[in-house]
Amino acid sequence: MAPAALMIIAVADDATTPTDHAERLYERAGAPKKLVMQRHTTHYAAYKQYGPAVIPQMVDWYRTHFIGGSVEVHTSTPSEPPELLVKDADGAAG
Structure with a gap:
């Protein structure tokens, strides 16, 4: 893969x-990279279930790696916090 910032949401x-597929792409990519793994959901239900947690991460990623201006994000708080596994290029998982 060519060197580029990569964020994978799966x-x-x-x-x-x-x-x-997401895990292999993440492992092969160079830094900067980030993998956000959404748990206890389905491919399509994740949009609604995890949107409030994932969209701000996406905006931050793009703000950091692709644009220099400010971006406003409007989110709501989900009734139950989503369960996410996030890996950064340094191997840190949260």
Whole structure:
């Protein structure tokens, strides 16, 4: 892969897009890279379930790596906090 910032947002045990595809892409990519794995959801339900948690991460990523201006994000707070696994290029998981 060519050097470029890469953020992958995937669903664990996804029946639509196999999880190992996202994991292999992440492992092969150079830094900066970030993998956000959404758990306990489905490919399409994730948009509604995880949107409030994932969209701000996406905006921050693009703000940091692709644009120099400011971006406003309007989010709502979900009734239950989503369960996310996030890996950064330094191997840190959160």
